Amino acid sequence: MTAMLEVKNLKVAYGRVRAVKGISFSVEQGQVVTLVGTNGAGKTTTLRTISGLLRPEEGEIWFEGERIDAVPAHEVTTRGLAHSPEGRRIFPRLTVEDNLRLGAFARKDKAGIAQDLERVFDLFEILRARRAQPAGTFSGGEQQMLAIGRAMMSRPKLLMLDEPSMGLSPLMMQRIMSTITELKSEGVTILLVEQNAQAALSLADYGYVLEVGSIVLEDTGAKLLTDDNVRKAYLGED
Template structure:
């Protein structure tokens, strides 16, 4: 469904991604794990068109997308839920969700997805008229994921959904990610909590200073002594 081939991305003169190659198959949850600065967020930003790779290719469902503007990539079915949530604080919960469907014209489909999001996140239903900036951290994360789902993506890019959340909310968010996947949305997940990410993923990639250090089925990575020592506290 999604393939990166030898992707090199720079921030100015800083070489952030140094030849990343990875694949995501339809229906999977694939996770990228690694320490801060490993290139996880840069990988998602490059896929979604916020950054343009200097070398390499990105293919989505048989079409090459590197170099396309971000809104075109969203139209094709890739939604990016960014690190730090980036919701519109002065807009209401309803307005934030409606903005997620900005590129769509199918009114009936939008209504259907609006209900789907509110069923996934019942707390948002209670706060539809409330400004997004007044929500708790967990509610803002729910809103950010819900807004991304309003574009009806084929694949959802999730960047650090557990960041700053209480443990009970983290588990709730991850249960919902699994449910979103079971409903038919493929997921590419970036997450600091490697144990939790690998527990719901099909496969994983370990990034280290802009390169892929390890890759394989999530269960194998969980059992890897190197991964245990570096990321699982083993």
């Protein structure tokens, strides 16, 4: 069986700065896979390249058996790959509901969209209560929920989340992490990028450790959590 997402020898540069230096990894259908690594490791660059927002210098990206590394970003979304970007990037002047509906831009099935909107509201009750309010007035955690909700509105086969826990209180972070587990149980495949290695590895089936543009370690989430080097470098233990 081929993986849902396959990244092969990916190299991405910003001018002369090589940010991703030939990484290969895959995501199987139904899995939660995480890329962990410190600031500057190349995690965001990798997700933006998979989404079609950046073009690789070298390498290949395959999604459901088709090569997508030259496909425009909007078409990548249409094919079933959604991206909740780092720093949320919601539209502050638009209402919660309009922000969410933007996530469904490529869909025409009105009934399905209405159903998914309810599903997002069930998951994040606070968004339902504030559906008519401009999103710019929200706290960081609420904006993060909105960004995840918006990505879900495309009804993705693969959901990519870039640092969903960034800037959140421990309580909010737990809420986001349990939402990821819930989505997984509904059959959504997830590629999770996190600096918070503890949280990400705790729920991931499989993980890759990224250091300055290269994958230095890969294993099941459980194994990486107990790996001595990972504990020292990423979990603040000595």
